[in-house]
Amino acid sequence: MQRPLPPRLSAALGPLLALVLAACSTAGPEPGDVRPPAAPTGVTATAGSASTVHVMWSAATDDRAVTGYEVYREGRKVKDLPATTLMTDVTGLAPATPHRFAVRARDAAGNVSLPSATAAATTLPASTRDHTPPTAPKDLRAAPDGSRAATLRWTPARDDTGVTAYDVHQAGVRIHTVPGTATGARVTGLRPGTAYAFTVRARDAAENSSPDSGTVDLTTAPAPGAPPNTAPTGLTATAAKGGEITLTWTPPRTGAPVTHHELHLDGRFATTIVWGTEPPTGRATYTFPVTDPPGTRHTVTLRARLPDGTWGDFSAPRTVVVR
Template sequence: MQRPLAASLLTALALSLTLALTACSAAPAPEADDIRAPTAPLGVTATAGSASTVHVMWNAATDDRAVSGYAVYREGRKVKDLPAATLMTDVIGLAPATPHTFTVRARDAAGNVSAPSAPVTATTLPARAEDRTPPSAPSALRVAPDGSRAATLRWTPARDDTRVTAYDVYQADTRIHTVPGTATTARLTGLRPGTAYAFTVRARDAAENSSPDSAPADLTTAPAPGAPPNTAPTGLTATAAKGEITLTWTPPRTGAPVTHHELHLNGHFATTIIWGTTPPPDRATYTFPVPDPPGTRYTVTLRAQLPDGTWGDFSAPRTVVVR
C-alpha cells in the first residue's frame, strides 16, 4: 500500500517554517567571560566568476568556545556577514577587469573578532557583449574517496561559445565548492564518515550563464572505526513526468525483506512507502503525485527500515525538476 503524499507535503512545509523560527529564537547569548578571539581563517581563495562577481572560500576557524560567524572584507571594508556554517560566498556588483583584495575574519558569540586572514586577490573578468548561451554540461564526472572525510572529483571540460570561467560543485542541489574554469578537478573536505553523497558539477561563463547539471557521481565514505556498515538504498533514480515523480532503487541487504521506506523531500519527511505484500526482491519502484508548478526542484532521499525496527542510512540524494 502506498500512502498519499499531499497532506505530508503540507506537514513538511509547516515543519520547515517551525524549524526556521525555532532556529532564529535559539541563538546562544553572548558569554561575558569569553575574551579569547577565534583563530584567523586559513585557506582563503578568491576566484573571479564573471565581470562583476568573485567567489570567496575559506576553511573553518577555531575558538575556545565556538565560532559564531564570519565577515568578508574587500579592500579592508566589510562586505558580507555570514553564519558559522557558511564557508563561501559570492561578492557581487564589482567593476569589470578590476583587481580586488579579500580577507576573512571569524567572530564568536562574545563579539571577539579574529585577526584578518592572509589577503587574496582576484581580478574580475572583462565586460563582454550580452551572452545568453550557457555552456554545455561537464561530462564523465567521477569521484574518488580520500579517507573517510574527503574526496576528489574529476570531469571532462564543458564547452562554451565564449569560455568557461568557473565550475560549481553541488551536493543535494546546494553549491559547496567552486574552482576556476581552467580546472577539471576539485577536492572536497569536511565530509562525514559512513555517509552517502551525490555530487554534480555545473559550468559557468563570464555572463553568469550556468550549464545543466552533469550526471551525478555517488560516493559512500568509509565508516568510522568500529561503526556498522552503511545501510542506505543504492542506485536511486528520480524521473519526472507531468504531475508525478517516479523513483527506482535497490533496497539494502539486511538479511530480511525490506517492507518500509521513508521518502524525504528537500530534507524533510514526506511519506512512508509500505509494501503490504512481498516487497520487490531487487529493484523497487514508487510513483507519487506532485502538485507544484513545472520547474519546481526537489531533492529526494530514501532510507529503509531495518529488521530491528530502526531506520537505516539515507541514500545518496537525487535532484529532479517537476514537469
Template sequence: MTVRRPPTLAAAAVCAAVLLLGGCTAAADDKDTHRPSPPTGVTAQAGSATSVHVMWQPATDDRAVTAYDVFESGARVKSLPGGRTMVDIDRLTPSTAYRFTVRARDAAGNLSAPSATAPVTTPAPTPDDRTAPSRPTALRARADGGRAATLTWGRATDDQGVTAYDVYQEDSRVHSVSGTQTTARLTGLRPGTVYTFTVRARDAAENSSPDSNAVDLTTAPAPGAGPVTAPTDLKATAGKGRVTLTWTPPRTGGGPVREHQLYLNGKFATTIVWGAEPPAGTAAYTFTVTDRPGTRYSVKLRAKLPDGTWGDFSAQRTVVVAAR
C-alpha cells in the same frame, strides 16, 4: 587611603561557597577572551564580471566559532553564520582588482587575526553574452577517507570563455573553482554518508551550463560504525504523468525493511509502506505527477530500520517530467 568596596552579588555568592575552605577571594572572571584562529585556505574566484566567490577552511576556537566576517581591502563587506565557509560578493566593478580576507568571531565578540589575503581581478563585462557554456563531462569522484573527496571532470566550452566551475551536492552549491581548473577537493564531509555531486560551468555573464553527469560517492565509515543504512542503486524513470523508482533496500541484519520515506526536491512527500511481505531484492514504486512537461524533480529515499529509527538517505536522482 584604600577604600574597600563590598563584593558584587555574584562575588558574594562565590564567597559564601568558599567560606568553608578558609576565606573569601574575588570571583574568577570566566569571560571568554580567547580569540579564534584565523581562517585558512582562503580563495577568491571571479564568477562573473561583477561577482566573486570567496571560500575558506573553518577556523577553531576554545568554545565555538559563531560567525565569519569577510573584508575587502580592510572594509567589511559580509558577515555570515559560523556554519558557512563560502559566500558570493556581488555588485563589483568589472576589470577591477580586489583583495579579500576573512576573520572568525566567537560568541563573546573575539575576532581572529585576518586570514591570508586572496587577490582576484574581475573580468571584463560581456553584456550581450546569452549563450551558456557546454556541460562539463566525465565527472568522477574519489573518497579521501571519511571526511573529504576529490572530484575531476572534463572541460566545458564557451563562446566567451568559462570563468568558473560550480560543484553542487544535490541541489546546493558547495564549492567553486577557477574556469582553468578541472578538479576540486571537498572537505567537511560526514563519514559513512552517500553524496551525489554534479558540476556546472559558468561564464563572465553568469550564464550556467546544464549539469554534468551525476556521480555518487560514499565516504568511509567512522571506526566502529555500524552497517550502511542508505538504500542503494536508486533509479528514477519518467513516463507520461508518472515517475517510477527502483532501488535496493539496505541490509539491516534485523529483518526486512517495510517502510521508506520519499523526498521530492528536498522535502518529505510520502511514506511507502508494504502491506504484505516487502520485496526481498529490488523494490519499486510509481507515483503520478501533474506538473507540466519539463518540470524537474529531485528524488531520494531513506528506510525505516528495525529499531524504529530512520536510516541514511540514498543518493539523489533528478528526473524531468515527460510529455503526456
C-alpha cells in the same frame, strides 16, 4: 576603653557594614570569554564573472566555538555569515578590476579574530553580447578522500568565449567553485559513512551556466568502529506530466526483507512506503503525486527500516523537476 556607638548611628551603619562584609566574603564572577578565535586559513578568491568573485576559506578554531565569519574587501566588511558557511560570492563588482579579500572569525562573545591572509582576484572583462552557455562537463568521477572529503574529476566543458569557473553542486545546491582552468575539485566538510550525489556545471564570463553534468554517487568512508552503510542504492527519480514522480531503487541487504522505506522530500519527512504484499527482492518502484506547479525542483532521499526496528542510512539524494 572603646565606647559604643549611639543607637541611631549604629542602626544607620548596620546595613552598610553587612553589605561590605558580604562583598568581601563573596567571590567575584568568573571572567568572561575574552579570547578571540584564530584567524581563518586557506582563503582563496576566484573571479567567476565580470562582476563576481567567489571567496572560500577553511574553518577557524576557538576555545569555545566560532559563531560566524566576516568577509572584507579592501578592508571594508561586505558580508556577515554563519559559522556553517565557508564560502560566498561577492557581487556587484566592477569589471576588469583587481580586488583583495580577507576573512575574520567571530565567537558568541563578539570577539573577532585577526584578519586572514589576503587573497586577490581580478574580475573578468565585461561581455554583454554573450548569451551562449558552455557545454556540460562530461565524464564526472568521484572518489572518497577519507571519511570527510571527496575528490572529483571531469572532462572540460567548451564555450565560445571561454569557461571561467566550474560549480560543484550537491543535491542541487552549489557547495564549491573552482577556476575554469581546473578539471577537478576537492570537497571537504562531508560526514563519515554518508551517501552523496554530485554534479558539476561550467560557467562563462557572462554568467551563463551549462546544463548539469551527469550525476556521480559517492559514500564516504565510515568512522572507525561504525557499522556498515545501510542506504538504499541506485535511486532514480523521474517526473511524468500531471505531477507524478516515480522512484526506483535497490533496497539494502539487511539479512531480512525490507518491508518499510521512509521518503524524505527536500530534507523533510514525506511518507512511509509500506509494501502491501511481499516486498521486492530486487529493484523497488514507488510512484507518488505532487501538487506543485511545473518547473518546481525537489530533492528526494530514502532510508530503509532495519530488522532491529531502527532506520538505516539515507540514500544519495536525487533532484527531480515537476512536469
